[in-house]
Every structure is written in C-alpha cells, then in structure tokens.
Amino acid sequence: MLSSIILKTIFYIVSFLISVISARMVSIADIGSFAILFSICNILIIIFGFGLDTTIIKIFSSNVKSLEYEFDTIIGDRIILQIILSPLIFLILYLYSDNLMLSLMATLIVFCVLIRNMISNLFLAKRNIIKGLFLQEGIQSITRFSILLSVFIFLIIIQKENIYNINILYIAWLVxxxxxFIISVFIYTINNFESYNIKGAVIRLFCLIKDSKNFWLSQIIWLTIPYIDILIISKILxxxxxxxxxxxAKIAAAGVFFSSVTQSVIAPKISNIWNGGKIEELLQYLKKVSVIFVMLSLISFLFFYTLGTQILLIWGSDFVPYYEVLLIVALSQLLKMTFGPLSSLLQMSGYSNLELRVALLNLPIKVITSIVLGIYFGVIGIAISVLISTLLSNTVLFAYSKKILRLKVS
Known part of the structure; x- marks a missing residue:
C-alpha cells in the first residue's frame, strides 16, 4: 500500500507541475481554452466508459484467476465498441470546436484513454497496483511534463516568451x-492476451454494461460535475x-490528494471486508480512514488560508484574484473528507443504486445553483454551489450508509 501511495503522490506532483509550466508558457485565456476541451474529452470518457472500470475492480478483485480469459474477451469487446462509437464522439467534438484536426485529435485521445484505463484496471484488480497506476497515470503525466519542461527550458535559453501557442499543450497531451496507450496494449498483449473470439461480442457487452448501469450513471453525474462547471463558466463568463x-479548484483538490491517492486501495479493501461479512472490522476501517482524512484536510485548508495568495502566484499574478475560489473549494473538500469514503462503501457493498439516487438528486440542484449563483456572483458563486452540493449530497450518502450497515448487522 505504501509504495502505491508514494507512486501516485509522485504522479500527482508531476501533474501539478504540468499545470504550473503550462501557465508560464501560454496566456491565461489559452489555459482556459485548453481546460474547456480537456473537460469535454473527460465528460465523453466518463459517458462512454459505461462504468466498466468500477465494475472490473469490484468483480475481478475477488476472483481474478478464473475470470482472466473473460477479461481478455472484455478487452477485445471494448476495442470493437469504441471503434463503433468513435464517429459519434468525433461528431460531438466537431460540433463544439468546428476544427477538423482538433476534433480528430480529441477523438483519438478519448479512444486511447478508454482502452488504456480498462487494461490498467485489470492490474489494479489483480492487486498489481504499481503497474496499474503507472499505465493509467504515470506514463502520460511524465511524458507531458517532459515535453513541456523541455520547451520551457528552450524558451529560457533563447530568452523568448510566449512564442509557442496553445498547440504545444495539445501536442504534449496527445503524445x-x-x-x-501503446505501452499498455503491448504489456497486456504480451503477458495476458489469448485468442479473441468476436462472436457474441454485442451480447457480452450488453450484459456487462447492464450490470454496470448504476456505476455508470453515478459516475456520469459525480465525475462530470467539475467539468460541467467549466462549461458553465465558459458560457456565462x-x-x-x-x-x-x-x-x-485543482489546487484545492491537491490539498486532499491523499483521498484520490488511496482510492485504488480503499475500494478493493472495502469490497473484501464487506464480502467477508466482517462489519465490525469495516466500521473500524471506515472510522480510521475518516479520521485521517479529516486531519489532513484541516491542515490543507489552514495552509491554503495562510498561503493561498503566494501559492497562486506560482501560476502567475493573473491567478491571484481567484484566492476566494480556492478557499471555498478547499472548505468543500474538508467537508467531504469529514464524511469519509461513503461512495466507495455504497459501490463496493452492492448498493450502488442508493448512490445513484443521491447523484440524481444532486445533479439538478448543482447545475441550477451553479448557473444562478454564477450569473450573480461570478466564479465565487460557482464555488459556493460546490459547497452547497457537497453538504447536501454527503448528508444523504451518510444516511444511506448508516442504513445499509444496520441491515447487514441485523
């Protein structure tokens, strides 16, 4: 566990540095333009992921060996499905950007990320956390960082500023x-892949997606909300x-990076304890995780409160006016950590339908409050909507979690 936490922390820091270098290379408006396309691609990745990543971790973490060939089948089916869906994804991207080359690039990125993530999740399910994390996050972030850093150093050497436009961000992302993707496919094909039978692919995919529907719908709502906020800001501001x-928002999230760092370990752990019927052990585990999260989150919030302006200056003076946004989102993160890993508990215990109910309740409230508060208060209003949404959704998740634990005990 420790080695995986260290590794994911390193990748998180690298991604953090990518953001800093990008802000120092191009204008703040270009950063915003890139963030919009990045958000759209991530929304498409979540939608067309069909919740399969969570299903893989839940199912294959408990009985990997007997299902290994079945996973090979899923990989082949996933590739076929994504080839079929790619024209639709391209159309969506082209309608947004009205740029042929940019749309083709973004379509390729969505395709590669979906396949790569499924392969890496097999390794996560096998408890090969290091390999899984390296394929899913490490290679991409290190490559992007290396490209941008090389260009940044070159700019310093020739004593030029901003001679590269937003295209350098797109190129580093694509590469x-x-x-x-290439390394993931190569490693998986060499070590695991057996003969693939295309017969019955449609039926297999339909059954798997049907089993994943609750995960899928919940992820569409929970994971796309930050990206939807970006699109709302682009329209009203x-x-x-x-x-x-x-x-x-990313800086505030970095303050609680430990929650995302440990997620790939916490979810399988909860699944195993729950399936073993060890409720007392599960309660102690959840309490321990929550206490650690709260302590670290509080330290993070106080750190941002004290040094938030100086931190934003790392990106540049243009980012300093967003200090209040940083504090409000950091407070939302602290509130979320106080409740503990509730979503993981509901997903891994087979009650993903309850999480879906909360997500369906939360989405319209979040979108409406974002638009209304955004119009009247700007980005501060968007940040306040995050705080409102976090309090509401986690209160209901907590109530559902207490209910299922009582049912399990009885």
Missing part, C-alpha cells in the same frame, strides 16, 4: 496519451475565468 477557477 502522453498515445505513449501510455469568459476563458480567463475558466482558467482561474479551474486552477484554483
């Missing part, structure tokens, strides 16, 4: 994704505010 809000 990072492609390299991680401007690209500069997109960049400022996106950067402040």
């Amino acid at each position: 990072g994704v492609l390299l991680s 401007n690209y500069t505010d997109v960049a400022g809000y996106d950067t402040a």
Whole structure:
C-alpha cells in the first residue's frame, strides 16, 4: 500500500507541475481554452466508459484467476465498441470546436484513454497496483511534463516568451496519451492476451454494461460535475475565468490528494471486508480512514488560508484574484473528507443504486445553483454551489450508509 501511495503522490506532483509550466508558457485565456476541451474529452470518457472500470475492480478483485480469459474477451469487446462509437464522439467534438484536426485529435485521445484505463484496471484488480497506476497515470503525466519542461527550458535559453501557442499543450497531451496507450496494449498483449473470439461480442457487452448501469450513471453525474462547471463558466463568463477557477479548484483538490491517492486501495479493501461479512472490522476501517482524512484536510485548508495568495502566484499574478475560489473549494473538500469514503462503501457493498439516487438528486440542484449563483456572483458563486452540493449530497450518502450497515448487522 505504501509504495502505491508514494507512486501516485509522485504522479500527482508531476501533474501539478504540468499545470504550473503550462501557465508560464501560454496566456491565461489559452489555459482556459485548453481546460474547456480537456473537460469535454473527460465528460465523453466518463459517458462512454459505461462504468466498466468500477465494475472490473469490484468483480475481478475477488476472483481474478478464473475470470482472466473473460477479461481478455472484455478487452477485445471494448476495442470493437469504441471503434463503433468513435464517429459519434468525433461528431460531438466537431460540433463544439468546428476544427477538423482538433476534433480528430480529441477523438483519438478519448479512444486511447478508454482502452488504456480498462487494461490498467485489470492490474489494479489483480492487486498489481504499481503497474496499474503507472499505465493509467504515470506514463502520460511524465511524458507531458517532459515535453513541456523541455520547451520551457528552450524558451529560457533563447530568452523568448510566449512564442509557442496553445498547440504545444495539445501536442504534449496527445503524445502522453498515445505513449501510455501503446505501452499498455503491448504489456497486456504480451503477458495476458489469448485468442479473441468476436462472436457474441454485442451480447457480452450488453450484459456487462447492464450490470454496470448504476456505476455508470453515478459516475456520469459525480465525475462530470467539475467539468460541467467549466462549461458553465465558459458560457456565462469568459476563458480567463475558466482558467482561474479551474486552477484554483485543482489546487484545492491537491490539498486532499491523499483521498484520490488511496482510492485504488480503499475500494478493493472495502469490497473484501464487506464480502467477508466482517462489519465490525469495516466500521473500524471506515472510522480510521475518516479520521485521517479529516486531519489532513484541516491542515490543507489552514495552509491554503495562510498561503493561498503566494501559492497562486506560482501560476502567475493573473491567478491571484481567484484566492476566494480556492478557499471555498478547499472548505468543500474538508467537508467531504469529514464524511469519509461513503461512495466507495455504497459501490463496493452492492448498493450502488442508493448512490445513484443521491447523484440524481444532486445533479439538478448543482447545475441550477451553479448557473444562478454564477450569473450573480461570478466564479465565487460557482464555488459556493460546490459547497452547497457537497453538504447536501454527503448528508444523504451518510444516511444511506448508516442504513445499509444496520441491515447487514441485523
């Protein structure tokens, strides 16, 4: 566990540095433009992922060996499905960007990320956390960082500023994704792949997606909300505010990076304890995780409160006006950590339908409050909507979690 936490922390820091270098290379408006396309691609990845990543971790973590060939079948089916869906994804991207080359690039990125993530999740399910994390995050982030750092150093050497436009961000992103995809496919094919039978692919996919529907719908709502906020800001405000809000929110999220760092370990652990019927052990585990999360989150919030302005200056003076956004989102993160890993508990215990109910309740409230508060208060209003949404959703998740634990005990 320790080695995986260290590794994911390193990847998180690298991604953090990518954001800093990008802000120092191009204008804040270009950062905003990139954030919008990045958000759209991530929304498409979540939608067309069909919740399969969570299903893989839940199912294959408990009985990997007997299902290994079945996973080979899923990989082949996933590739076929994604080839079929790619024209639709391209159309969506082209309608947004009205740029043929940009749409083709983004379609390729979505395709590669979906396949790569499924392969890496097999290794996560096998408890090969290091390999899984390296394929899913490490190769892409290190490649992007290396490209941007090389260009940044070159700019310093020739004593030029901003001679590269937003295209350098797109190129680094594309190369990072492609390299991680190629390596993932190569490693999996060499070590695991057996003969693939295309017969029955449609039926297999339909059954798997049907089993994943609750995970899928919940992920569409929970994971797309930050990206939806970016799109809302782009419509009611401007690209500069997109960049400022996106950067402040990412910094606040970095303050609680330990929750995402440990997620790949916590979810399988909860699944195993629950399936073993060890409720007392599960309660102690959840309490321990929650206490650690709260302590670290509080330290993070106080750190941002004290040094938030100085931290934003690392990105540049244009980002300093978003200090209040940083504080509000950091407070939301602290509130979320106080409740503990509730979503993981509901997903891994077979009650993903309850999480879906909360997500369906939360989505319209979040979108409406974002639009209304955004119109009247700007990016501060968007940040306040995050706080409201976090309090509401986690209160209901907590109530559901207490209910299922009581049912399990009785």
